[in-house]
Amino acid sequence: MATVTGVQTRERVSAGAAIWSWVTTIDHKRIGVLYFVTSLIYFMVGGFEALLIRLQLATPDGQILDTDTYNQLFTMHGTAMVFMVAMPMAAAFFNFLIPLMIGARDVAFPRLNAFSYWTFLGGSLLMHSSFLFGQAPDGGWFGYANLTSKEYTPGLSIDFWGLGLLVLGVASVAAALNFIITIINLRAPGMTLMRMPVFVWMTFVTSFLIIFAFPAITVALIFLEFDRLFGTNFYEVAEGGDPMLWQHLFWVFGHPEVYILVLPGFGIASEILPTFSRKPIFGYSAMVFAAVAIAFLGFSVWAHHMFTTGMGTIADAAFAGSTMLIAIPTGIKMFNWVATCFGGRIRLTVPMLFALGFLTTFLIGGLTGPMLAAVPLDLHFQDTYFVVGHFHYVLFGGLILALMGGVYYWYPKITGRMMSEKIGKWHFWLMFTFMNLTFFPMHFVGVDGMPRRVGTYAAGMGWDFWNMLISISAFGIALSVLVFLHNLVVSYKKGKPAGNDPWDARTLEWAIPSPPPEHNFDEIPHITHRDQVWYDKYGDGHGSAAELRKTDADADEQADEEHDVHMPNPSYWPLVVSAGLTIAAAGLMIHIAVAVFGVLWTVGAVYAWSLEPASTPSEEH
Amino acid sequence: MSTDATHSDEAHSTTGQYVRIAIILTILTILEVATYYVDIPYALLIPLLLVLAGMKFALVVAYYMHLRYDSKLFSGFFFFGFTIEILLLIALMVLFGIRSG
Amino acid sequence: MRLTGHAPAWRLARMAGLVAIGAVVAAFLAGCGAVDTPQTMLFPRSDNNQAINDLYAPLTWLAVVIFIIVQGLLVYSIFRFRVRDDDDDSIPPQIHGNTRLEIVWTLAPSIVVVIMLILTYQTMAVIEADPPPDALRVRVVGHQWWWEVHYPDHDVVTANEIHIPIDRAVYFELESNDVIHSFWVPRLMGKRDLMPGSTNTIWFTPSEEGLYLGQCAEYCGTAHAQMRFHVVVESETAFNNWLERQREPAVEMTGDAAEGAALFVSRACVTCHTIRGTDAIGTIGPDLTHVARRSYIAGGILENTPGNVRNWIGDSQSLKPGNLMVLPVELSEEDIRLLTAYILALK
Amino acid sequence: MSDAAIAHEAPEEHPTSTGLNHRKILMWAFLGSECIFFGSLITTYLVYRGKSVVGPYPSEILNIPLTSVSTFVLLMSSLAMVLALAGFERAAGAAGDVERQQQELKKGRFWLLMTAVLGTGFLGFQAYEFIEFVHHGLGLTTNLFGTTFFVLTGFHGTHVGVGVLWLVSLLVLSYFGKVKPLDVELGGLYWHFVDIVWIIIFTLIYLIPH
Ligand code: HEA
Ligand code: HEA
Ligand code: CUA
């Protein structure tokens, strides 16, 4: 089979050539792997920061960190987790899976895809390089003006943050555009929009949110950097500027952003639950419609982060209303997931456990949402650990758990080997227990009046016990992460060979070998049904699986035909352009000449890129 | 989607039409600028200017950018962004208005 | 996935985990009701805060009930439909949806949302109503990292400790001198931000005498965690006496304190602090005219004891890192002793 | 993969799901996103309208006649742009007829050049305007008006500049036979977008009295 030879040739190449092949790769699967590994590293970094935070808060009057360091840590923890873990890890799944799930050979713009990854890496490195200079950002992940002004935060810390985020924004928008066009245009024949897997839909909606939400933060950050670098007055109170402008622009981006973060989780759960319930997703169209509704509504609720700023009763009431409305489409999704399980044949494999864990914790995190949206309650909850509890439930519970489930689910497809179920169960139960023990008590200390972002607190506030418990449990999460890493590594070497379709799953990626050949599909499949692979296996019939299942020989017959498919050439220009952009951004902190140099570099590289022979069939149109 | 983007040639406006639209655009611009020299009550002026600008906008988008003849998908992308932004603009003007009022 | 043989170890982990989670929730519920948490948002002591508090219960219970329903269905499905050892490998009916059910679970949450909104709006109408005209006006100006407090109608300025009379509405005007802060006394009222460049307001009527803890709730830089304050709710007469004392200029100094007063000028303290009745009219730091009458100093984090005052003057940066009291001159031990005497005498 | 295979499986223009071109969708989606970008800039200008604490104020300094001319220049560049596209499209349509093809291509290039020239003209006006303002004491940091005005129109100007660069590149490449009508169309879409942004800016910033 074609794949076997592919793997062998890959093993024969020298180390240098192997690295070069990763640097120049424009294969969506490899880019997906790059995204995954990078975001996993940042998860370690962000988690490590969280552990330091928890060490400091374990006891009152903690002495482990000084306040400035503490402030840098929560800022970088929040920023890294949101922009360098959650988004890119979702992007890893998008990259690997979207072309496979829609029956395409690659994304619409493979080189642009590589560019997105390298730019993401450039922005992340730029921001984290601040640690080397002892100037880590310390304005909080939402960097409220006017604390971030040159007057109140001199030095370069905020510039590392602002410029880094600008670069990351370019990466996200480029990637999102790519996925939108891939999904619109590269679907296999017969794959109508309403036959796409739910995961593809969630990617689609997420990408839309990205392209329409990111410009707002881009503008906010441009204002910030102009204020800091060139002395403009956007957030300058003495000149009539208004710090509220930042808050509005940030949250106009920021709230859609939280759905950008969680929709991929929804998508993953919507693939895992049907597979292991052996039933199609319940209420497919409602699922799709609800996601679209969430996305739309998501643009109308931003000011629920600003109830305490004194916007006025009418504005508060309006935003409370629009916010609570989101519970309805989210509820639809929730009930549909439960109904998917209901009446199925539930196999409690590790991916399924994570998906169920996701449902549970997202439900808890979601339910505190409308409580926060109730303005009078938010006057208390705002900026306390209650909010910290809310968002870790939706982020850790809603996103990280789902992503973990996704890793277990698709690992066989990516590597060709199964992950250990036994270690996986340890991983799940440790992580699930300790994440609840970490984040649930946060609601209690919040109600007991503990504000967030405090690096120290006095004894006698009644917070000691819970904080200790939270800190210990955070280390429990760390333990579970180590178990996970162990599983990743061990299974890579020793996992059972997976075969094409180890889970008896439903979507297209399971019809091809694991790992998939470079060109994905020997022949682009023709789609006649939602859950095509399931349909091919079982028709829409009932009865015993063994009876219905077509013999493996049938499947082999198709795979045996040799097909040479022309794939686009590798290219290093995407990397060169990204480097130029990063240099330009960094240059703004060093010297304007460096920035100009970076811009020229970028422009030159863009020319080189666009003149490079476009042998990419898909880019030819 | 039946209308193929590549053969919209026939449907495309001819050079003559492009020029006619340019003339209309010019006239609209002259009208706009004229408001600057003529005394018009404020309450009337703003809607008037907005309508004139809106007409120019629509002409360019519909004919020069071919949205009138092209796929609805393109209009979808564009007007989705445009609509969100108009709504945001109104909302923010109101929110800031309430604050300083 | 057949579950045969003896129970694997991870099942013990599962059991332990679930028990632990349950225990934590139980522990909290049991702990509820005891007030050993002075900054809790429960147990309100003002009318408006009571109104807010009355909203917790219904919204929380709604959330709990929804959780139980949804989670109950989920857990039921898992147990009822999980694959058993004797599974016949048959394919369950491939149900794609059910319109009637879907309408139900669209409508039901909609109704709940409407209920939640109505409750919310009702409470908002109460707490956002205009304050009564006879409300006591207090102007609070946030500084990095302390609070300046004015009683504009009584010509009183103080810091970090707000006195208000019981059973009379107080109306706070909130402003900021630098960055955004947030004014929050959990047992008296919800929070409201102090925005540079504009004035925010909040009001309530305290209903029980006592000392209440407040804390800045908006991240405002290095010492944000130590930007705390106190509110003293006292009887009408006690409050009036307090006002009376605060209005007076600083008391006459004798002995060490008088020497300290001289040092206060020569050691540049005057550039930042005001002491009415003296030449000190600085505005960078708190008004110290009656500082000795406050129970706490330094943004409510240190009890106002001789030792603390001494350490504060000697090395405020180690007590509250980053605070903006940066002395332009080195103080000798003797300076510190005398200055402390002076501060402590500022009754 | 052998070379023979490449020749054999020549990049067949396999139809896209919607029949629409990838890059064209990309351009439109990008423009949708740009709407939010410019919209946020314009919104900022509007919410800060009249909030400057020191002068010079817009009414003292905006030069309507001058800007009317530059607006007109930009508008005409849009006309030139569509004519350029028409030229390239007709050239492509006349594939058999070499002479006509060359003729149309020539027209296309001429209008492309005109577009770039008019765009440069607009930039010239803008540069002149900026310099005038600075002479009148309005800089980037003078007051809120200066800040919001320069950043908004500056970013618009940068877009025009990028557009000019793009057009010139197309022009040069067209002599190497590398430019397809679609390439021109995409450049055109971008160009018209920048034009409509200016239509809005002109009305909201210049014409509505302060
Ligand atoms: C993945 C991310 C994510 C998600 C999905 C959500 C979802 C929601 N969030 Fe959350 N939120 C954050 C991430 C997220 N949030 C973050 C990061 C912050 C803090 C930012 C910061 O300050 O740093 C925050 C803060 C935040 C605030 C501001 C708090 C404050 O600072 O004062 C508010 C206020 O309204 C809020 C509300 C909501 C609501 C109503 C939802 C809804 O979408 C939830 C809807 C879901 C359900 C309701 C459960 C399922 C529904 C049913 C079972 C149906 C029946 C239910 C009902 C009828 C109620 N969130
Ligand atoms: C996806 C998002 C995400 C995720 C996954 C997490 C995960 C965690 N978060 Fe975080 N958090 C945020 C997003 C997230 N957080 C945001 C947005 C904020 C707000 C920031 C702000 O206020 O500006 C925040 C703030 C925040 C705070 C509040 C700080 C404050 O207000 O003062 C706390 C406090 O406990 C906290 C804790 C944790 C913990 C214990 C985890 C754990 O779950 C982490 C688990 C992971 C690990 C433990 C990694 C494992 C690593 C190892 C085992 C190896 C160790 C590494 C080395 C030795 C190199 N987070
Ligand atoms: Cu002031 Cu935090």
Ligand SMILES: [Cu+2]
């Ligand atoms: Cu939100």
